[in-house]
Amino acid sequence: MDKKWFQKSYRRNLTDMHITDWNEEFLSKFDPKTYVDLLELAQVKSAMVYANSHVGNCYWPTKVGHMHEGLKGRDILGEMIEQCHQRGMDFIVYYSLIFNNWAYENNPSWRIIRADGKEAAADRRYGVCCPNSGYRDFAVAEIEDFCSNYDFEGIFFDMTFWPHICYCSSCQERYRKEVGKELPRIVNWEDPEWVKFQRKREEWLTEFTKLATFTAKRVKPGVAVENQFSTSIANFGQGVTAEIGKTSDYAGGDFYGGLLQESFICKLYYNLTPNKPFEFMTSRCIHLSDHTTRKSEELMKVHAYSALANDGAFLFIDAIDPVGTMNRDVYEIMGRVFGETKAYEKYLGGDLCQDVAIYFSFASKFNPADNGKNISELKRGFFSDQPHLETSVNAVKSLLNENIPFGVITKDDLKDLSDYQVIVLPKVLMMDEEEVKALREFVASGGSLYASGSASLLDKDGNKQKDFMLADVLGVSYLGETKERLTYIAPTSKAAELFPNISSEYPLTIFGPQIKAKPVNQEEVLATITLPYTDPADHTKFSSIHSNPPGIPTEYPAVILRDFGKGKVVWVAGDLEMMKYDPQRKVFINLIKSLAQKPFSFEADAPKSVEITLFHQEENKRYIINFLNFQEELPNIPISGITCRVKLEGKKPTKLMKLPGEEEIPFELKGNYVEFRTPELETFLMLALNYEQ
Ligand SMILES: [Zn+2]
Numbered sequence: 150m151d152k153k154w155f156q157k158s159y160r161r162n163l164t165d166m167h168i169t170d171w172n173e174e175f176l177s178k179f180d181p182k183t184y185v186d187l188l189e190l191a192q193v194k195s196a197m198v199y200a201n202s203h204v205g206n207c208y209w210p211t212k213v214g215h216m217h218e219g220l221k222g223r224d225i226l227g228e229m230i231e232q233c234h235q236r237g238m239d240f241i242v243y244y245s246l247i248f249n250n251w252a253y254e255n256n257p258s259w260r261i262i263r264a265d266g267k268e269a270a271a272d273r274r275y276g277v278c279c280p281n282s283g284y285r286d287f288a289v290a291e292i293e294d295f296c297s298n299y300d301f302e303g304i305f306f307d308m309t310f311w312p313h314i315c316y317c318s319s320c321q322e323r324y325r326k327e328v329g330k331e332l333p334r335i336v337n338w339e340d341p342e343w344v345k346f347q348r349k350r351e352e353w354l355t356e357f358t359k360l361a362t363f364t365a366k367r368v369k370p371g372v373a374v375e376n377q378f379s380t381s382i383a384n385f386g387q388g389v390t391a392e393i394g395k396t397s398d399y400a401g402g403d404f405y406g407g408l409l410q411e412s413f414i415c416k417l418y419y420n421l422t423p424n425k426p427f428e429f430m431t432s433r434c435i436h437l438s439d440h441t442t443r444k445s446e447e448l449m450k451v452h453a454y455s456a457l458a459n460d461g462a463f464l465f466i467d468a469i470d471p472v473g474t475m476n477r478d479v480y481e482i483m484g485r486v487f488g489e490t491k492a493y494e495k496y497l498g499g500d501l502c503q504d505v506a507i508y509f510s511f512a513s514k515f516n517p518a519d520n521g522k523n524i525s526e527l528k529r530g531f532f533s534d535q536p537h538l539e540t541s542v543n544a545v546k547s548l549l550n551e552n553i554p555f556g557v558i559t560k561d562d563l564k565d566l567s568d569y570q571v572i573v574l575p576k577v578l579m580m581d582e583e584e585v586k587a588l589r590e591f592v593a594s595g596g597s598l599y600a601s602g603s604a605s606l607l608d609k610d611g612n613k614q615k616d617f618m619l620a621d622v623l624g625v626s627y628l629g630e631t632k633e634r635l636t637y638i639a640p641t642s643k644a645a646e647l648f649p650n651i652s653s654e655y656p657l658t659i660f661g662p663q664i665k666a667k668p669v670n671q672e673e674v675l676a677t678i679t680l681p682y683t684d685p686a687d688h689t690k691f692s693s694i695h696s697n698p699p700g701i702p703t704e705y706p707a708v709i710l711r712d713f714g715k716g717k718v719v720w721v722a723g724d725l726e727m728m729k730y731d732p733q734r735k736v737f738i739n740l741i742k743s744l745a746q747k748p749f750s751f752e753a754d755a756p757k758s759v760e761i762t763l764f765h766q767e768e769n770k771r772y773i774i775n776f777l778n779f780q781e782e783l784p785n786i787p788i789s790g791i792t793c794r795v796k797l798e799g800k801k802p803t804k805l806m807k808l809p810g811e812e813e814i815p816f817e818l819k820g821n822y823v824e825f826r827t828p829e830l831e832t833f834l835m836l837a838l839n840y841e842q
Contacts, residue, residue: 154195154239154302155373155399156424159457159494160487161464162188163197163243163305163430165437168217168471169204176219179473185232187475191483192491195239197305197464198229200295203275205251209298213290215251219473230299241303241375242295246288246361248308250276259284262317264334264524269313277312280357281319289364296368303373303398304365309358310380310387311350314524324349336527337520337611338578344611350388355396362396373398375428381417382538383531385515391559394421401428403466405436406532408455408779412760413545415459416557417509419501426497429456430464433479440468446482447783447832453486454833458762458775460497463490492809493835496773499764502750503556505741506569507544511559512609513537513578540576540727547726547734550757553741554750563587571597571744574604576724581609585618592622593714597744601721602664603630623720624673624711625666634686636663636723637679637699638707638736644675647739650732653679656699657733659723666722668706676708678722710743717744748821753793758785759830763795770841773808776827776834788830794822800840808835 164184168175188196201207206217209226216222226242233240253260253269253276261269261277270276278284296304316332324332328345337343362374379402380389394400400422404410411429418427431452435442444452449465456463467479516534519527528534541557548555558569566572566587574588577600585605592598605618606627616627637656640648651657656679663678682692682700692698709720719740726737751763751774758780764773772795778785802823805814814836816825827834 153373153424155462156426158195158239159426159462159497160193160491161195161197161428161462162191162193162483163464163466164475165202165466165468166199166208167202167204168206168219168469170206170218172471173219175471176217176473179220179225179469181225181228181232184229184475185236185238187477187480188233188238189236190477191480192487193238193483195241195302196233197241197243198226198233200226200242200244201249201291203245203248203250203308205249205253205276207291209295211291211294213287213294226295227299230301239303240301241305242299242301243305243307244292244295245307246309247277247280247312248275249278249284252276252278252284252287256283256287258282258318259287260317261313261315263313264316266316275312279315279317279319281315281323281353282317285357285360288361292361292364293368296365296372301372303375305375305377306358306361307377309354309361309376309393310383310389311354312387314350314386323353334524336522336524338515338517339520339607339611339613341611344609347385347388351390354388355390355392358393358396375399375401378402379404379430380531381421381511382414383514384533384535386527387531390511391421391561394418395423395561397423399424399427401430401464403430403432405432408451409542409546409549411452411455412459412549413542413557415456415461416507416545416555417559418461419459420556420558420562426460426462428462428464430466432466432468433483434468437466437468443479443482445783446485447785449482450486450489450832451777451779451783453490454777455760455779457490457493457497458760458777458833460499460501460764496808496835496837499766499773501556502554502763502765503569504745504749505548505553505555505571505573506558506562507541507555508572508574508577509541509557509559510537510577510579512581513576515578517578536724536727537576537578540724543729544573544575544726544737547737548741549760550734551738552751552753552755552761553738554763560584566591566596567594569596570746571599571741573726573741574598574600575726576602577604579607579609580605580618582618588619589622592716592718595715595746597717597746598622599719599721599726599741599744601726602724622713622718624669624709624713624718625706625720626669628665628667630664631662631678631680632686633680633684634662635660635681635697637681638676638721638723638725639679639699639702640676640708641674644708647675647743648736651736653702657736659725659728659733661724661727663705663707663723665705668709670711673709673711674706675710676706678703678705678707708740710740717746719744748796751793751795752822753791755791755793756788759788759791761793770839772838772840774836774838776830778830778832785832790829791827792824793827794819794824795838796822797840800842802838802840804839806837806839808837
């Protein structure tokens with residue numbers, strides 16, 4: 150079957166054009182030919198180009214909304230499509246939903262109303278419209294307008310999320326009609342009334358995203374649609390579930406964090422995207438709020454290679470100057486970066502080897518510490534206040550540093566759990582029966598599970614359970630939580646190997662409380678909880694003035710290791726996988742290794758700055774092995790060579806090559822592994838290991 154355009158496109162660009170029109174110079178120098186010349190210079194395969202912007206101005210002669218005054222009626226959308234198609238580039242229409250200052254200003258009843266009662270843009274730039282209001286019909290009409298008048302390959306719907314928790318009259322009315330209640334204002338994840346509101350907001354957003362997507366596909370059959378999905382890791386406020394990603398032909402979104410975030414996101418998208426490749430976007434400037442401070446060429450290169458090492462497409466975001474010009478230097482740099490990555494594209498594809506899976510829960514994107522707060526007291530910030538996300542990313546770092554093959558999975562992967570050896574539940578805060586059932590079956594039939602703290606105590610509707618829903622699997626029953634928010638894990642003598650340099654006298658610190666539980670079988674307890682001499686919250690009584698040394702051993706289990714059915718389980722009473730220091734990371738990794746029932750797909754002695762990904766291409770009878778060096782301070786100091794072993798499962802290796810030049814590299818067979826030493830690694834290496842059955 151012929152591949153669709155997005156299945157063949159790894160080099161992409163978007164140039165932001167959120168330009169107002171109060172100054173007649175604005176966009177007066179916009180020239181489609183120069184723009185597309187620059188894309189050509191940058192070796193871009195697919196161009197995402199503005200049909201409108203957050204400002205709400207349209208770049209085509211719209212019959213529905215408002216056209217940018219600076220264009221004086223000129224149809225630059227049409228001209229851009231013609232230019233891109235002439236040069237063989239795919240054309241993706243960028244369309245901003247919800248964020249539309251023009252619609253907001255002209256239609257007061259469409260405005261999102263914040264919890265503090267103010268209109269969304271009362272003290273900020275962004276006019277945002279509620280998808281439950283009359284704005285919905287306006288958005289549909291604009292989508293119908295550009296979809297029926299132009300010829301293009303794809304659409305990117307930006308801003309498919311709730312910028313605020315909306316209390317407008319349309320939302321109030323709809324909630325009354327559908328739930329029969331007023332909109333709640335007190336956050337409490339253990340209150341089904343509050344959780345119901347969250348589920349409704351998720352449902353409404355999904356419905357709106359589907360409306361936009363299906364409108365486009367109805368008017369323009371065959372068009373590919375991507376909905377903004379950087380919000381996959383945004384906190385509950387944005388109301389985004391996996392459905393937004395699945396309502397797209399491929400998952401994608403823009404990110405401005407570091408390379409650890411990129412690694413995490415790429416793994417999440419890899420497993421979640423309906424079609425490959427997924428799309429990873431980042432700006433060429435240090436941040437979206439900066440117009441001129443460029444990222445270094447080295448950093449752009451590492452970002453692009455990181456997407457490539459995960460079989461993802463890379464999109465760089467530039468921003469147009471208000472008058473409509475663009476900086477040529479940026480496109481020269483991108484041309485050099487894409488000039489390099491292009492050579493590897495023909496080797497991409499296959500199945501990512503993921504022995505350990507981090508379980509990311511869309512229902513857990515909140516902070517239980519907010520329980521009882523009024524909605525208007527919550528901290529703002531897209532990614533803030535999510536212990537589950539922070540713990541997930543931290544667990545990824547521990548695995549990555551130890552060269553353990555991993556992936557990130559979601560509820561969508563419940564049917565394929567047996568593809569993984571070990572599943573980690575990193576401070577998963579909410580679970581439903583379906584997840585509990587699938588995890589129980591996974592372990593019973595031979596899988597391994599790592600769970601910690603209160604995992605499976607709270608269901609997806611906000612009902613706190615009397616005992617863990619997974620109590621039978623975890624081998625503990627719930628008693629309560631330590632009041633101390635600094636606690637210790639003290640290993641028993643039989644667990645000494647898993648706890649290097651840690652003892653009951655000098656136990657492992659957890660910067661948090663631990664769950665008090667009763668073990669089913671005392672034999673399965675590897676460590677117990679030790680408390681400090683006094684409660685750290687009580688400043689009147691302490692043992693040592695700066696710190697809270699361990700002093701009170703308890704019988705409560707801190708770590709359980711057990712068999713369940715054919716599988717294995719580790720339960721830790723505190724959030725060990727959340728800790729950012731080497732001793733705790735080491736114990737976490739030792740526990741993961743003790744859960745693995747067979748060797749990992751690869752092993753390596755790569756330093757912590759190197760990420761290795763392994764893809765199996767069964768149809769080509771080869772493995773593709775990627776090595777990405779991403780040191781904190783760039784440019785990278787080259788690494789002279791890495792010893793790496795790839796598991797062969799009985800296959801006979803024939804040739805190991807460095808790509809794209811296909812130079813041969815010597816290797817040795819060691820048991821069930823092929824062992825080799827890589828050439829010097831500066832930023833990126835891709836190797837191919839061919840085999841015969
Ligand atoms: Zn509303």
